[in-house]
Amino acid sequence: VVVRLKGAVEATVRRYSDPERLVVDLSLKKEASTPAKALPDPPRSRPPKPPKPVVLLDPGHGGVDPGMVGYVVEKEVVLDVALRLERLLEREGIEVRLTRDRDMHLSPDKREDLSRRAALADSSQVNLFISLHVNATPTRTAQGVEVFYFGRAQDARVLTQVIRENGGGELGKRLTQEARTVAERILFDIVAQANQRYSQRLAETLGRKLSQTTGSPFRGTFPGDFFVLRYAKVPAVLVEMGFGDHPAEGRRLADPTYREKVAQGLLSGILTFLANGAYAR
Incomplete structure (x- = not known):
């Protein structure tokens, strides 16, 4: 990186870890020959x-894509939760975009x-990106909360889920491979790391708070080659708030009172994450 400046400057360089970063402070050199006139207090x-x-x-x-269809329709549940969460966040003085x-x-x-x-997530105008979804499994026996962050899927189960969220079938496989190419670049990019x-920290915080508020089991956080997360320049996660095809959890997700609990759990996670100062503008 080359920075061209006009005038003489003094540079102070510091290096930090977690995350790895280099901080360079630049200031104009003070003129020693002519004493500066005192300025009035502003x-x-x-x-x-x-x-x-x-x-x-x-x-x-x-729209044309309903998402998973079980005891609930995914596109309807996630929109309802998002609008509830928008209202709760705005009460806390947080700006929300959808x-x-x-x-x-x-x-x-x-x-x-x-x-x-x-x-929309590749923007300097947002601090967090949260994609909301409802889970499903072929056995219809799983329940609980899972949260994903961008990275290479580490096991076959997650990869199957990633392909489904990326469109399913051959399209899902193709988009997953495109996203995987981006994920591999993270290994060589300090800022992306x-x-x-x-x-990952946001995913863990949201998952635990959502589980505590709703009582739904927390199944963990996982890296995944999600196409929608691939270019995010801010903390970004994909939340699977529950399994819509599970006989008990699917029916809970159809209940407006339970959806309000989901929104409250997400609110708690977001506020906790922001309170730790773990975001940049």
């Missing part, structure tokens, strides 16, 4: 308010739809 004013954190919520699927606020798709083409959602660690 008028007292209140310090500027810190900018509001901005959370981007992505209710998955929508990739969709009604039953709609960003594009009827799945690749284009996911790309547009991903592009730091963001991945923050995303």
Whole structure:
């Protein structure tokens, strides 16, 4: 990195770890020959308010894409939870943006739809990106909360789930391979590695708080080659809030009172993460 400056400067260099980063402070050199005239004290004013954190919520699927269909329809549940969570976050003074606020798709083409959602997360104007989903399994026996962050899927079960969320079938396999190519670059990118660690921390916080609030088991956090997360420059996760095809959990997800608990659990996780200062603007 080359920085060109006008005038003589003094540079102070410091290196930090966790995450690995280099900090360079630049300041103008003081002129020793002519003493500077004292400036009058500036008028007292209140310090500027810190900018509001901005959370981007992505209710998955929508429009022509219903997502999983079991005891609930995924696109309906995640939109309802997102709107509830938006209301709760705004009460806390947090700005909220949505990739969709009604039953709609960003594009009827799945690749284009996911790309547009991903592009919204690749922005300096947001602090967190949270994609909301409802889980499913062929056996219809699993229940609980899972949260994913971007990275290479480490086992076959997660890979199957990633392919399904990336569109399923041959399309899902192709988009997963595209995302995997991006995931492999993280190994050589210090900034991306730091963001991945923050995303993993966000995933862990959300998963535990969501489980505590709803009583649903916390099944863990996992890396996954999710197409919608591949370009995020901020902490970004994909939340599977429960299994919509499980006889008990699926029926709970159909209950508005339970959905409010889900929103409350996500709120608690977001506030805890932000309170730790683990985000950048």
